[in-house]
Amino acid sequence: MKMISILSTTRSAFLPVFKTRAAKLLLTAGLSISLLSGCSWIEPYKPTLTQGTIISQEALSLLQEGLTKTQARQLFGPPMGEDPFNPNQWDYVFYTTDDSFHPDAIKQLTLQFDADGMISSWNVSDSTPLDLK
Known part of the structure; x- marks a missing residue:
């Protein structure tokens, strides 16, 4: 029983960190994809030749x-x-x-x-x- 309580407290202690890291990773991936796709929306300046x-x-x-x-x-x-x-x-x-x-x-x-x-x-x-x- 003592072993189960250690596992449950360990699991609950790491769960918020995992969610935060996963959220950061997901946010970073989302921003990277939006920035890379943003290059196709912006047309570069072309001076008059x-x-x-x-x-x-x-x-x-x-x-x-x-x-x-x-x-x-x-x-x-x-x-x-x-x-x-x-x-x-x-x-x-x-x-x-x-x-x-x-x-x-x-x-x-x-x-x-x-x-x-x-x-x-x-x-x-x-x-x-x-x-x-």
Whole structure:
């Protein structure tokens, strides 16, 4: 009988500690799961990305055959890409993730120069050259 009373007092002494530890463990697990799932609810900040040369319709209207490379550079600025294998081709590219920032800007302009360094032709494309979204 004495043995049973020792076990019952020992069991009752450890029972509140077990409940507290179990509650703490359950609370910790619940908080961890809610914090990990919370990452999917919050979208990270994505800054506006704008790259390239803004070419307006006005500047494009001044473009004509026979302009020199110097005049083209004064009109549009330095090209974004010069092909080392074809130095007579200049590419101007404009990209932005903000649709309200210069919505009328030309997205891509390619200038072709002849052997004398004069503009012989050009190509305008309003499609986005790279899809970075």
